[in-house]
Amino acid sequence: MNQLWGYLIIEELVRNGVYYFVISPGSRSTPLTVAVAQNRQAKKIICLDERAAGFHAIGYARATGNPAVLICTSGTAAANYLPAVIEASIDNIPLIILSSDRPPELRQTGANQTINQVNLYGNYPAWQFDLPCPTAEISPNVVLTTIDLTVSKSRQAPGGVVHLNCMFREPLAPTDAPIEIPTSLVKWKETRSPHTCYAGKLTIPTPDEIESLIEIIQSTTKGILVVGQLKSTVDIQAVVELALRLNWAVFADIQSGLRLRRDFPNLIHYFDRLLLTDVAVELEQIDTIVQLGTRLVSSQWLKWIEKYPPQNYIVVVNDGDRHDPSHLVSLRIESDIAYLCQQLPRLSASEWVQKLRSASDRIGVTAAKFLKTAKLTEPLIARTISELIPSQHGLWVSNSMPIRDLDMFGVGAMGASEALSPRIGANRGTSGIEGAIASATGFAVGLQAPVTAIVGDLSSLHDLNSLALLQRSIQPVIVVIINNDGGGIFSFLPIAKSTEIFDTYFGTPHGINFSHAAAMFELDYYHPQTADELMRDYHQALVARRSAIIEVTTDRSENLQLHQALNLNIQQQFK
Numbered sequence: 001m002n003q004l005w006g007y008l009i010i011e012e013l014v015r016n017g018v019y020y021f022v023i024s025p026g027s028r029s030t031p032l033t034v035a036v037a038q039n040r041q042a043k044k045i046i047c048l049d050e051r052a053a054g055f056h057a058i059g060y061a062r063a064t065g066n067p068a069v070l071i072c073t074s075g076t077a078a079a080n081y082l083p084a085v086i087e088a089s090i091d092n093i094p095l096i097i098l099s100s101d102r103p104p105e106l107r108q109t110g111a112n113q114t115i116n117q118v119n120l121y122g123n124y125p126a127w128q129f130d131l132p133c134p135t136a137e138i139s140p141n142v143v144l145t146t147i148d149l150t151v152s153k154s155r156q157a158p159g160g161v162v163h164l165n166c167m168f169r170e171p172l173a174p175t176d177a178p179i180e181i182p183t184s185l186v187k188w189k190e191t192r193s194p195h196t197c198y199a200g201k202l203t204i205p206t207p208d209e210i211e212s213l214i215e216i217i218q219s220t221t222k223g224i225l226v227v228g229q230l231k232s233t234v235d236i237q238a239v240v241e242l243a244l245r246l247n248w249a250v251f252a253d254i255q256s257g258l259r260l261r262r263d264f265p266n267l268i269h270y271f272d273r274l275l276l277t278d279v280a281v282e283l284e285q286i287d288t289i290v291q292l293g294t295r296l297v298s299s300q301w302l303k304w305i306e307k308y309p310p311q312n313y314i315v316v317v318n319d320g321d322r323h324d325p326s327h328l329v330s331l332r333i334e335s336d337i338a339y340l341c342q343q344l345p346r347l348s349a350s351e352w353v354q355k356l357r358s359a360s361d362r363i364g365v366t367a368a369k370f371l372k373t374a375k376l377t378e379p380l381i382a383r384t385i386s387e388l389i390p391s392q393h394g395l396w397v398s399n400s401m402p403i404r405d406l407d408m409f410g411v412g413a414m415g416a417s418e419a420l421s422p423r424i425g426a427n428r429g430t431s432g433i434e435g436a437i438a439s440a441t442g443f444a445v446g447l448q449a450p451v452t453a454i455v456g457d458l459s460s461l462h463d464l465n466s467l468a469l470l471q472r473s474i475q476p477v478i479v480v481i482i483n484n485d486g487g488g489i490f491s492f493l494p495i496a497k498s499t500e501i502f503d504t505y506f507g508t509p510h511g512i513n514f515s516h517a518a519a520m521f522e523l524d525y526y527h528p529q530t531a532d533e534l535m536r537d538y539h540q541a542l543v544a545r546r547s548a549i550i551e552v553t554t555d556r557s558e559n560l561q562l563h564q565a566l567n568l569n570i571q572q573q574f575k
């Protein structure tokens with residue numbers, strides 16, 4: 001029965017269009033692992049480290065919008081998924097976990113490798129179910145309908161984590177005898193379709209809600225379109241078309257997929273730095289903000305709107321979560337983003353918008369001149385990669401300083417296909433630093449394209465085991481490690497002035513470089529010392545089409561001074 005149920009579980013997932021399985025080795029999960037291995041349509045990867053496996057699955061799901069399936073044995077193996085479960089849950093990333101478990105008679109008996117796996121992840125999963133041990137007394141239809149519901153719960157908006165805890169009694173190993181399909185499933189086997197098909201759910205606002213929004217927009221003199229995290233190319237294109245019609249100022253977060261496009265209409269590229277200048281007075285009396293998508297990186301912008309709240313703050317999202325950290329939202333619309341964009345009107349261009357754009361362009365010129373130096377700095381690294389990365393590649397950015405620098409100074413490459421820009425991925429649900437390299441490898445699988453990852457040194461140390469995934473990745477993943485010997489972002493906090501405790505407890509210098517790690521995993525390794533060498537090495541890594549590590553050494557204190565000096569320089573340019 002174990003063999004039959006394993007087959008039914010995996011086959012039904014595949015029939016539902018869920019093809020990617022991330023397997024960590026173990027004994028209790030044998031029926032599931034064997035079923036994946038024998039399924040010709042299933043795509044699979046073996047990941048020794050369950051924590052890395054979880055984040056690899058997240059990267060894949062961010063790229064495709066489709067869940068990956070995690071398979072592990074019993075005990076602490078499943079517990080290692082928890083950081084990824086939290087990230088996926090908070091950011092509505094589809095993820096399916098098949099944890100294997102001992103039978104109920106072994107629970108709380110002291111049996112080896114047995115823990116309480118029921119509701120292991122608390123309230124984070126969108127749905128969780130304790131699948132009973134396979135037995136002839138239970139109809140196999142139970143297995144099929146459970147899997148169909150699993151996929152529906154994970155995939156349909158807003159999406160999220162589903163945990164199926166699968167109990168198996170021994171014997172676990174398959175027999176040589178072929179699997180006998182019960183007569184009740186003969187029709188199912190012949191159709192090649194799921195047992196139960198779930199219709200797609202589309203959230204559409206009411207006509208009154210749309211009309212109310214249109215009235216606010218048409219009465220607005222100073223309007224800003226804020227674009228947060230967008231998860232699909234359909235949404236991205238719909239927002240581009242809306243921006244063309246609306247003619248408002250556009251503040252696009254780095255996660256929007258729009259920030260590195262040079263053709264994007266009315267894009268106020270340096271809106272974050274604009275708040276440091278005298279021109280910012282133009283933003284003190286904003287009539288209306290319409291925010292599409294979630295999770296903005298810029299803390300400067302969030303502080304600004306708290307100080308100068310708009311008359312109307314409208315948030316459009318496709319899930320039921322609040323997404324209102326400043327508690328300013330006056331109208332919240334739950335809707336398919338692409339659909340809502342299509343309903344909004346065309347407006348005339350505004351001189352106010354052009355004034356903001358002109359100021360942003362001036363900041364760009366100032367930043368370019370300030371950062372133009374032979375010495376490698378962290379903002380320059382972010383800027384250089386954003387200029388050089390091919391538009392058809394993916395870009396994964398780890399939290400802390402890398403994503404902040406890219407958000408502030410990334411510009412996008414010049415080229416013939418300016419409408420294109422790299423897909424951007426980041427784990428901003430909880431903004432943790434773990435799992436960045438693993439996520440980048442999953443992102444590459446999902447995109448079916450090479451990926452460049454910009455990662456800090458502490459984040460890389462957290463995820464060192466994932467270099468094994470890097471080594472085996474079919475699509476090359478170039479990891480640019482910014483090594484400032486510790487927690488560089490803490491240098492920006494008030495605690496940095498307490499020099500007696502700062503280095504030991506916050507700065508955490510480690511004195512480690514990654515050359516030996518690269519050699520251990522047989523990865524190409526580069527260590528550029530200048531801006532020209534970084535461009536040369538990055539180009540060489542792209543041409544080689546192999547996964548590689550590019551390690552750039554920077555200084556934390558110099559990085560702080562650079563940011564402060566650049567901000568002061570921008571302010572002075574507008575006096």
